[in-house]
Structures are given as structure tokens and as C-alpha cells.
Amino acid sequence: MKANEVAEKRISFVGLVEVIEARLVAAGASEEVARVLAFNCASCERDGTLSHGVFRVRGYLDSLTRGWADGAAVPSIERSGPSFIRIDGRNGFAQPALAAAQSLIADTLAETGVAVIALRDSHHFSSLWPELEGFARDGHVAMAMIASGKLAVVPEGASRPVFSTNPFGFATPVAGADPVVFDFATSSVSHGDLQLLRADGEEAPPGAGVDAEGHASTDPVEILDGGGIRPFGGHKGALLSMMIEMLAAGLTGGSFTYEIDVEAPEGAHTFRTGQLYIVIDPQRGGNDEYLARVRAFTDMLRDSGMERLPADRRYANRAEAERSGIPVTADIRALLD
Ligand code: NDP
Numbered sequence: 001m002k003a004n005e006v007a008e009k010r011i012s013f014v015g016l017v018e019v020i021e022a023r024l025v026a027a028g029a030s031e032e033v034a035r036v037l038a039f040n041c042a043s044c045e046r047d048g049t050l051s052h053g054v055f056r057v058r059g060y061l062d063s064l065t066r067g068w069a070d071g072a073a074v075p076s077i078e079r080s081g082p083s084f085i086r087i088d089g090r091n092g093f094a095q096p097a098l099a100a101a102q103s104l105i106a107d108t109l110a111e112t113g114v115a116v117i118a119l120r121d122s123h124h125f126s127s128l129w130p131e132l133e134g135f136a137r138d139g140h141v142a143m144a145m146i147a148s149g150k151l152a153v154v155p156e157g158a159s160r161p162v163f164s165t166n167p168f169g170f171a172t173p174v175a176g177a178d179p180v181v182f183d184f185a186t187s188s189v190s191h192g193d194l195q196l197l198r199a200d201g202e203e204a205p206p207g208a209g210v211d212a213e214g215h216a217s218t219d220p221v222e223i224l225d226g227g228g229i230r231p232f233g234g235h236k237g238a239l240l241s242m243m244i245e246m247l248a249a250g251l252t253g254g255s256f257t258y259e260i261d262v263e264a265p266e267g268a269h270t271f272r273t274g275q276l277y278i279v280i281d282p283q284r285g286g287n288d289e290y291l292a293r294v295r296a297f298t299d300m301l302r303d304s305g306m307e308r309l310p311a312d313r314r315y316a317n318r319a320e321a322e323r324s325g326i327p328v329t330a331d332i333r334a335l336l337d
Contacts, residue, residue, distance in 0.1 A: 020038035027071065069272070083116055089122025118274070120252040124275050136173045147254060154229070177298070178311065210230065
């Protein structure tokens, strides 16, 4: 069975959260950390972001059982300026650290209309959309960027990987509709998708990467073993990735990807890096009509023929999973076993 292949069997969202949570707790995560990570991971699986769903559980467990990440870390959270929140994840995971700061983030937004949240010494191993969508459902515009930690991306001209797949994400509320949310790796293909392609014996798209000698390759094995992934969009993706290293690692005080990979033990799956979130109350833009204007704008886009907006696919998958459960893939079956 291929990694993404769908079996007849289905599992409920709540059932999947419970299974993942139990595995994480057994590997040393605190109940709170396990709850947040399991919810995030099961959400990715439910919405069809399979590159960051159950497929990633083994990585979380490896990091925990090796002591590479601290599943019971208590983050330190400080407000270092009217709108600036600094979080030291203390070698724990980013999402529980962000969750622990939620009430301070809400207070900061209420007072100043913007919150810049700089996380350091924290592991982020998932999609960005779950937290971004949460901010948008609370009425806020949000952006996130992550120095994701695995040296894997070779921009044009470089002789070796110098970036990770460093994702960027954005979310906005829309009047009378679900939020528009997108997040993507700044590499031509995400590391997770490349691993899934390798597992399934499939080729990566043209321009995806290079082999160990720097020659163009679409073979996931060559790209992953000694080669590298290309940034998306040539030099433009490379520059976006460079900015993410500077902000999500440099500004936050987290580690640059090139620093991390040197210290990562063999088989480490999650990486101790940095993440930056910027959350904005759109009402403060002096434009009370923002949500309605975004609605008119997205209606215009759909009317123009741009029928699929980002997150539509996920929302459709979610609705289907709510009706009939989440398909039990080979990864879920392995987890249940
Ligand atoms: P994709 O290329 O699959 O999707 C990127 C975004 O574009 C999604 O928001 C998607 O919406 C949207 N989209 C895709 N096709 C269309 C279309 N035709 N029209 C409009 N919108 C479209 O993402 P990636 O493979 O680059 O990344 C996959 C995931 O991996 C992301 O969630 C990313 O955050 C995560 N990631 C995490 C890393 C980490 O270190 N934590 C590192 C790298 C990536 P939709 O979701 O609805 O399909």
C-alpha cells in the first residue's frame, strides 16, 4: 500500500487525536504538550496535509525518546515591548509554547492591535496553517515563518545545502466565509512530500532538486541522499528563504539552519530552531470594512475563474472527514498497531 493510499477503514478525528496523544505521552511528552501536538497532527491528517499528518508521528517519538526535544518543557514567556512577545521554548515544541502564550497574545492585540511573537529554542515540525487559521477565526490577520532546521535546500550557485525548506504562511478572516489561509515551503517541494514520493517510488517534478554532484535530478533518493532541493521560483524563492532564516532564526535568537544541522544527532527528526509570528487586528488599519472588502475581493477572484482559493481543498476534506471519518492510511495503521 502506498503511503497516501486510502483504505476502506475510517477513524474519527477524536479517535485519532487520542491515539497520537497516547503515543506522545508514552514517549515522555507532558499531557498538555501531547494534547496540542496530537490535535495539530490529527488536524493535518483530517484536512489532507498528509506531509505533516500521522506520517510525522515517528519523528516526534524519535526526538522525544532520544532526548533531542523536551516534551515536558515549560516555555518562558515575556513581553519585551508593547507589541513584542519573546518565547523561549526551552527545547520544547513550538505549538504548545505558542498555546501557552495565547492569553498574553490576546491582551497584546487588544491593547496595541499587533503582536510580534518571536519563538526560539523550539521545535516546529508541522504545517503552519493550524495556528494561523485559529488566529483568523478569532478575527485577526496572521503571518508565520519558520527556520525549519533540516539543511536541505541548495539555491542556484551554492555548492551545498544552505537553507531548510523554511515555510511561510498567511491567514485572514473573510466576512461571511471561512478564512483564506495558505502556507508553503519555500522549496520547490516540501521535504515531507519528497519522503512520501521516495516511499512510493515516484519521481519528483522537474526542477525539484539536484544530485550529490549538483546535477539536476527528479529522483527523490538522489535529492535526499547527498543532493538537495531547489528553492521554488529560482532566486525569488531563495531570497524569501534567506529572509526567513534572518527573521525566524536571526531575529528570534533561534538557530540558523546551518548551525543546527552541525549538532543534530543521527536520526534526529525535529529541529531546535526559531519561528516568527506576526498577528494584526485588522480593525486598527483605520478601515472598519476590511473583512467585507476581502470578501468582495475573493468573490471577484472566484468570479474571474480562480475557483480554488487556498484552504478550499482542506475545508472540503474536513467536511468529508466530519461526515465519514478519516481514511486509515498505512501510516495510521502502523500507528494503531
Ligand atoms: P502546497 O504546495 O501543497 O500548498 C501550498 C499552499 O497553496 C496551500 O495553502 C494550498 O492550499 C495552496 N494551493 C495549492 N494549490 C492551489 C491552487 N491551485 N490554487 C490556490 N491555492 C492552492 O504546500 P507545500 O508542499 O509547499 O507545503 C506543505 C506543507 O508543509 C505546508 O503546510 C507547510 O507549512 C509545511 N511545511 C512545514 C515545514 C516545517 O518545518 N514545519 C517545512 C516545510 C513545509 P490547500 O491547503 O487548500 O491545498
